[in-house]
Amino acid sequence: MNSKELGKKSILTKLGGQKFIVLLVVIVLFAFFAVASPDFRKYTTVLSILDYSYYIVLMAIGVTFPLITAGVDLSIGTGLICYSLAGGYLVVQCGWPVGLGMLVSVLFGIAIGALNGVLISIMELPPFLATLCTCMITRGLGSICSKSFGISWPAASAPGGWFRSIFKVTLGNTKYPLGFLWILLIVAAMAFVLNHTRIGRYTIAIGSNKEAAVLSGINVKFYHIMAYVISGFFAGLASIAYSAVFATVQPGTGAGFELEAIGGAIIGGVSATGGAGSIEGALIGVFVICLLKTGLPFVGLQANWQQIITGLVLIGAVLVDIIKKRREAK
Amino acid sequence: MGEVILTMNDIDKSFPGVHALDHVHFDVNRGEVHALMGENGAGKSTLMKVLTGIYTKDSGSIIYEGKEVEFHNAREAQDAGVVIVHQELNMVGHLTVAQNIFIGREFKKGIMIDDKKMNEEAKKLFERLNIDIDPTATMSDLTVGKQQMCEIAKAISHEAKVIVFDEPSAALTEAEIQELFKIIRDLREQNLGIVYISHRMDEIKVITDRVTVMRDGGYVGTLITNECTKDDIINMMVGRVIYEEPKTKSMVAPDAPVVLKVSHLNAGKMVQDVSFELRKGEILGFSGLMGAGRTETARAIFGADPKESGEIFVNGQKVEINTPEDAVKAGIGYLSEDRKRYGVVVQKTVAENSTLATMDRYVKGIFINKKAEHEITQKYVDSLATKTPSVDQLVVNLSGGNQQKVVIAKWLVRDCEILIFDEPTRGIDVGAKNEIYKLMNKLAAEGKSIIMISSEMTEILRMSDRIVVMCEGKVTGELGIEEVTQEKIMNLATRDIQ
Amino acid sequence: MKKKVLSTLLTAALAASLLAGCGETAAPAADTASSDAGAATEEAAPADTSSDAGSGEAYHFEIIVKSYQSSYWQAAVKGIEAEAEAKGVTVNCTGPNAESDIADQVNMLNSAINNAPDGIGLAACDQSACLDALQAAMDAGIPVVCFDSGCPDAPAGSVVSTVATDNYSAGATAAENLYPALKDKLGNGQVRVGEINQEATSESIINRGLGFIDKFAELAKADGYTVAVIGNEKYVNDTKAETVAEADADIVIEVGVPAQTTVELCATEAAAIMNKADTIGMFGSNQVAAEGILTANENLSVLGDKILAAGFDAGSVIKAAIKDGTLFGAVTQSPLAMGITTIDVLCDAADGKSVSDVPTDGYWYNADNMDADDIAPNLYD
Known part of the structure; x- marks a missing residue:
């Protein structure tokens, strides 16, 4: 066995490694778009980018936990739509108060998350397979819950529309992205959970060396399930963010959201093979994707190019992750 | 107490x-x-x-x-x-x-x-x-x-x-x-x-x-x-005494040709200006402390790791080895020290593992000739006395020693003339160890040439015709089996440590 | 061992459902539940009461809508089911999840043909993808009636009737109503009018988009203004309008088409155009596109004075926007009537009678006339 030298940390690693690079990328991208398109520079553009990012960021925060356990949660995209349709149906068609509808959305997310957790942790299905199946299930469930209708949660001016102002408030003539404040708080809270509480610690342990965790007497089955419950919970929160920003929620959509969330998390430094990652990194990584999505039309690139470029950026991020591992192993 | x-x-x-x-x-x-x-x-x-x-x-x-x-x-x-x-x-x-x-x-x-x-x-x-x-x-x-x-x-x-x-x-x-x-x-x-x-x-x-x-x-x-x-x-x-005495005399004929010559090999800190020769039918022991650079040397020779400089001659002819494929073509086989990671494909069967390095012989177009695979595998299972219920047993289910035998079979099937064994009996029980020793002697007697890297002194003393000692990447000495003692080896192996 | 069996079963189920459609698809959307109390609050009276109480035979028809994405289709299906019950025939309604799930729909069409129904009703997502299936239907002796979106390139005789709004003139209607409102802003340097089309593959969307562009350009030319059309290639290439280079034009019509037919992608496209300082008008050629424009406006707040926007179809969001003035107006089709007529035509075709195309009407509505008796029934939620 080769003896390893004690890791010599490069400057980049000391500065937080990949997160730092990605933050630079975000700044560079923003600068590029701002220079290339005067319309991009407006405050309203920043508002748009933020608005359209909330649901992806929330999904990314949640899915970071399964990713760190070397698993994945593919059900968050269609799940998001399903939870929104379910809650929305109760509000719009059954007259429930909006607050209760939101609660239903989140609880639904937790329930599916628990289902994922049981399938993966107790029945030992591969995460990819299990969450792909719940993805398809939630897709159909969403349609059933809303009886195939699209649902429009109450508009801002309607009674019940107060929930939209969780994410955006209008003071005087300007709109303020209040949602971003919540996002920052949530990121700080979840980063704390990941780094300084047992749930986070054991999530990392499971992803790094599950055997060792089991032998250390940790209730691995429980914490493994919790990782997916967290992911489901945040998918529920994300569904509220989505309902609050977009006019109508349509059944049958949502497939593909999870890729943006997972891609964002990986770009931000979550290791594709488990054991490492950060919540702040996921936030920054998602912003790369949102910037590309919103900014490319401003420089005239058709929609298909956004997806190609986003895919290339994602490949780049995974390559960086793998090359970093190879260097460390030498 | x-x-x-x-x-x-x-x-x-x-x-x-x-x-x-x-x-x-x-x-x-x-x-x-x-x-x-x-x-x-x-x-x-x-x-x-x-x-x-x-x-x-x-x-x-x-x-x-x-x-x-x-x-x-x-x-x-x-x-x-x-x-x-x-x-x-x-x-x-x-x-x-x-x-x-x-x-x-x-x-x-x-x-x-x-x-x-x-x-x-x-x-x-x-x-x-x-x-x-x-x-x-x-x-x-x-x-x-x-x-x-x-x-x-x-x-x-x-x-x-x-x-x-x-x-x-x-x-x-x-x-x-x-x-x-x-x-x-x-x-x-x-x-x-x-x-x-x-x-x-x-x-x-x-x-x-x-x-x-x-x-x-x-x-x-x-x-x-x-x-x-x-x-x-x-x-x-x-249940029986099987321990043999250390070797006292080299088994190699005095006029045996040099089958492998390594000249001024450099590959990072662990392989510094390494030169040695291996003769036909010889078991050349590589001794030294852990971390002396023996495995790194072997991997560099085998093409598994890149080298900075140095030349390798097989049977007098210079060969370019940059990848394991080149090494295998030149007739060199390498049994790594970490069986599970480098030696066997644990989820595959004994037969599949044994023919891994020689697939082209058992392949017709896109089909694998399983029957021929089985025959050759059975032949080696018998001659190596590998304990397995059948050649279709998954390697992961075998004990460590028997897994090692499967790896050896892989290279034997390949008819490699030069074999590098890296810690061949690590984690293997005494009974199986003995069989591996017998096998190595048999191979040497048949004219194969073996480099044996080992950290067990008794093993080195028992098997080697000649011993090369390394310390921190350099060759510090060569000893014939007649003149060697444990103290001499230890001396050469620790020369640079203050 | 149990794990392996379970995994194999799940994989097989996965593979089977994947075979039912490629891409990020799953099982087809469930059959629509029969209309119940949870439906739209505005009931539309059936426009056509000339159907017989029973046409003599209990036919079975397969109906494939474009998708279940917008309430437009729910209204159409309601009309279909109501008329089917009235005529004593049975229908099976299916449709893909999204209007961009073209492959899904073709598979459903093929399944429908295999069920050997007495007739098929189809609203094609991509008419060129359906051609082979239409040939197969004709060979099997099944009459096909296209509704909402036609298949102009279909093999001769395969589609016996098309029940649709004349989409081209519907698009033109929007232009006719929007242009006069924008006239005062013309002539002071280059201005921009944006058009958002959810895709460039279905006949209805393409024709509405082109209809708007051509009519707008025609009206502009009559007043002596020059027009350039930029953006998505399909619309740029197929427009009949006389165009000049972008730099020389008085009016630039910019066409945005997202990669998928979803509201958030339409919103992104719309935002890019609405952000530009010289944009004075917007047109969204269906419910999804119009809602995308409204979503983009959430942050920009330019609709109503700086930019006038026209939409298409109805739905509660669009109706509310028109009521409060955010949307200048919209063109509605009559999905309910369309559904009813489709069944009538299918029954006639199954009876062996000769049938022909039935164009349905598209109406312009805005805050002033949306409650009028002839308009309101078509404005579904």
Whole structure:
């Protein structure tokens, strides 16, 4: 066995490694778009980018936990739509108060998350397979819950529309992205959970060396399930963010959201093979994707190019992750 | 040596198709180091897993500190003070040293984990054991030896009263082994009961007080280390004396041609200006401490690692080796020291593994000629006496020694003329070891040329015709088997260490 | 072992459902539940009461809508089911999840043909993808009636009737109503009018988009202004308008088409155009596109004075926007009537009578006339 030298940390690693690079990328991208398109520079553009990012960021925060356990949660995209349709149906068609509808959305997310957790942790299905199946299930469930209708949660001016102002408030003539404040708080809270509480610690342990965790007497089955419950919970929160920003929620959509969330998390430094990652990194990584999505039309690139470029950026991020591992192993 | 702290009485355990433990008896006293020995598959690990609650026994009793106990999981055993330091280190690479030591029992301030306190406690622990490790270092950055120290510290921190060491010295350098022994002696002074599972006879002799031998799931007997010989132990383990004397004379004909010549090979710090020759029918032993650069040299020759400069001649002809494919074409085969990672495809069968390096012979178009595969595999299973129910058995189900034989078969099928064996008998029981030695001698007699890298002195002395000694990347000397002594080898192997 | 069996079963189920459609698809959307109390609050009276109480035979028809994405289709299906019940025939309604799930729909069409129904009703997502299936239907002797979106390139005789709004003139209607409102802003330097089309593959969307562009350009030319058309290639290439280079034009019509037919992608496209300082008008050629424009406006707040926007179809969001003035107006189709007529035509075709195309009407509505008796019934939720 080769003896390893004690890791010599490069400057980049000391500065937080990949997160730092990605933050630079975000700044560079923003600068590029701002220079290339005067319309991009407006405050309203920043508002748009933020608005359209909330649901992806929330999904990314949640899915970071399964990713760190070397698993994945593919059900968050269609799940998001399903939870929104379910809650929305109760509000719009059954007259429930909006607050209760939101609660239903989140609880639904937790329930599916628990289902994922049981399938993966107790029945030992591969995460990819299990969450792909719940993805398809939630897709159909969403349609059933809303009886195939699209649902429009109450508009801002309607009674019940107060929930939209969780994410955006209008003071005087300007709109303020209040949602971003919540996002920052949530990121700080979840980063704390990941780094300084047992749930986070054991999530990392499971992803790094599950055997060792089991032998250390940790209730691995429980914490493994919790990782997916967290992911489901945040998918529920994300569904509220989505309902609050977009006019109508349509059944049958949502497939593909999870890729943006997972891609964002990986770009931000979550290791594709488990054991490492950060919540702040996921936030920054998602912003790369949102910037590309919103900014490319401003420089005239058709929609298909956004997806190609986003895919290339994602490949780049995974390559960086793998090359970093190879260097460390030498 | 104090009174009995642990007694395992009449332990019986069966798995489907296997009677793993057959009314085994084992006891440990306070303040003793008690070796547990046996061939692979004898049941040592199973017995310890029953003790620490990972397996449930079918019958029998365990008396600990005078009371009958039954641990249902590792946690319960730990809490009671019975801890195993496993062979495969159970460390969470992505967490720090302190986080690993206290994993599962973190100090908390409300819901927040108190990492600061954990670091302090870890530091105290290391001071007690006289180990120099930084508790905030990331576990995967440490050497294997240091990781094991952490594992030991973790065991101590459980206020352990009984510690089981499972093959602790396998991955350590000589220096680290001495440190380990010091710690073990300290623990013995503190009246702990220590179980020491190992294959290494010389270590047993040095550090243990008693030796218990198991064979095929059954208890054979217990000896007092000072009062028995190696042969006594071997006898109990395999039921017959098989240990042979070291080689005294080179088996190589004086006019044998040079089949492999390595000239000024450089590949980083671990391979510096290495030159040597290998003659036909020779077994060339490569000795040295762990980390001397022997494996790195072999990998550079085999093309598995890039080299900076140097030339390789096979049968007098210069060959360009940049990838293992080139090496295999030149007739060189390499058995790596880490079987599971580099040698076998564990989820595949014996037959599939054996023909892995020679697939083109068993392939017609896009079809694999399974029948031919089976025939050739069976031939080698027979000649190597590989213990496997059939050639379609998954390699993962075989014991370590038999897995090794599958790897050897792979290269034999390839008709490699030059074979590099890297720690060929590591983790293999004595009976299988012997068969590998016989095989190597047979191959040499047939005209194959073998380079054998080994850290076991007795193995080097027993098998080699000539010995090359390396130290920190350089060749420090060459000795013929007639003139060699253990001291001479050790001298050359430690020349640069102050 | 149990794990392996379970995994194999799940994998087989996965593979089977994947075979039912490629891409990120799953099982087809469930059959629509029969209309119940949870439906739209505005009931539309059936426009056509000339159907017989029973046409003599209990036919079975397979109906494939474009998708279940917008309430437009729910209204159409309601009309279909109501008329089917009235005529004593049975229908099976299916449709893909999204209007961009073209492959899904073709598979459903093929399944429908295999069920050997007495007739098929189809609203094609991509008419060129359906051509082979239409040939197969004709060979099997099954009459096909296209509704909402036609298949002009279909093999001769395979589609016996097309029941659709004249999408081209519907698009033109929007232009006719929007242009006069924008006239005062013309002539002071280059201005921009944006058009958002959810895709460039279905006949209805393409024709509405082109209809708007051509009519707008025609009106502009009559007043002496020059027009340039930029953006998505399909619309740029197929427009009949006389165009000049972008730099020389008085009016630039910019066409945005997202990669998928979803509201958030339409919103992104719309935002890019609405952000530009010289944009004075917007047109969204269906419910999804119009809602995308409204979503983009959430942050920009330019609709109503700086930019006038026209939409298409109805739905509660669009209706509310028109009521409060955010949307200048919209063109609605009559999905309910379309559904009813489709069943009538299918029955006639199954009876062996000769049938022909039935164009349905598209109406312009805005805050002033949306409650009028002839308009309101078509404005579904």
